[in-house]
Amino acid sequence: MPSLSLDPTQGSLIQQLIHAIQQAIAARQLAPGQRLPSVRQLAAILGISTFTVADGYSRLVQHGVIVARRGDGYYVARTPLAPPMAPPPVPDARWLTDHRITPGPEVVQPGCGWLPSQWYPTQILQRALRQQGREADCAIAYGHSAGWQPLRQHLWQHHEALGIPVDPQGVLLTQGASQALALVVQSELRSGDTVLVDDPGYCNLITLLQHAGMRVIGVPWTAQGPDCAVLAEQLHLAQPKAFFTNPRQHNPTGASYSAATAFRVLQLTAQHHCLIVEDDVSAALTQSATPTLAALAGLEHIIYIGSFAKALAPGLRVGYLLASEERTDRLLRYKVMNAIASSELAERLVLRMLKDPDTPKEQQRLRDRLLRAGERWQQGLEQIRWQSFCPPQGGLFSWVRLPEPHQDALPLSEAALAEGLLLAPGSQFRVDAPATPWLRCNLAYSHQPLLDFLQRWARQQEGSS
Secondary structure, X not given: OOOOOOXXXXXXXXXXXXXXXXXXXXXXXXXXXXXXXXXXXXXXXXXXXXXXHHHHHHHHHHOOOEEEEOOOEEXXXXXXXXXXXXOOOOOOHHXXXXXXXXXXXXXXXXXXXXXXXXXXXXXXXXXXXXXXXXXOOOOXXXXXXXXXXXXXXXXXXXXXXXXXXXXXXXXXXXXXXXXXXXXXXXXXXXXXXXXXXXXXXXXXXXXXXXXXXXXXXXXXXXXXXXXXXXXXXXXXXXXXXXXXXXXXXXXXXXXXXXXXXXXXXXXXXXXXXXXXXXXXXXXXXXXXXXXXXXXXXXXXXXXXXXXXOOOOOHHHOOEEEEOOHHHHHHHHHHHHHHHOOOOHHHHHHHHHHHHOOOHHHHHHHHHHHHHHHHHHHHHHHHHHOOEEOOOXXXXXXXXXXXXXXXXXOXXXXXXXXXXXXXXXXXXXXXXXXXXXXXXXXXXXXXXXXXXXXXXXXXXXXXXXX
């Protein structure tokens, strides 16, 4: 490994690191195919943060300058160099779960938002692919702008059975729940509008709203859902146009609305004519039969968003929204402007998977597996005397508090990355990302090694204080 020197004139530490590696490759000090130091090794060599090295490596991977080999580290690409990279933005707390960042092959991801690949029903997907491949019509042309009609029909019938009074024309398929949220922002809101979000809440939604010019206000969460006293106050004072909320298997806390909270939220928002955008992307992971807000109050003042990413196949990028027919027409116009249509091929595959006779038992097996993982995790936290926001309720996430007196999870996250663990500090799930002693843990990845690390880190902090 040649001696790399960081040039302060190149900007931030990430920019300096990227520049130094590109210069070494251009000067043939790093040869094509040569192995690079690990994240921890290079951080120690240069005296910089492991976050900085991991981010620099990830950006170089994205631009084809280096390649990541799972389980074997980073290597200089054998192909010609990509054009010089534009200076990257300075990373903030949201970098940790930015889905555009390619995690290194050494990193385990208890801070991520998806299941391990082996937890998904791959055999069901493979059957769907084989069946689709045998059809003469392989869905290679543009599909219907509202989405493939048989899947929309299936969703209409499914949600009618769950008590949501949706019109068949009120079902709109999207490229994942992320596009559904973006369409709601474009269609229903304008720059300068005030909106409410869960606090903590979905980090990508917060960023989306801020980039769209919204005034974003967080409503604190309790173990039973949002604090209704604060919600009432903000509805009165701020006059928000919409409240974006995740009532079941909340991301990031794992909590769900109680019945009393659900009725109070519906009462308050109706009084103030505030649109509810109900994010229910983890519905398939929900053990209880708790009704949705849309089932309790209908779709006149609610837009309901769902997805197949959490339990079926995230790579297919199929989501949907339910709304009144008038709103759906408006949302459809924005979908056509943005993407013409969604992928009919992906939508056909999703419907085949939903109709596969093995799907119900596979989804129940997944729910049971997450429930057991949550029980083991809660027991482990109690043994090391760490606090969870609420006992896991069968979903994907646990919201964990650092022991006193620690008030910022970022230093812990940096220490974890040095040991190959990518955590999600709680600041990224809050408006304006203030320091917070909480972090989100994905129960599918939260095993004994993570508990051992948390306990070891806490003891090290006690010893150094």
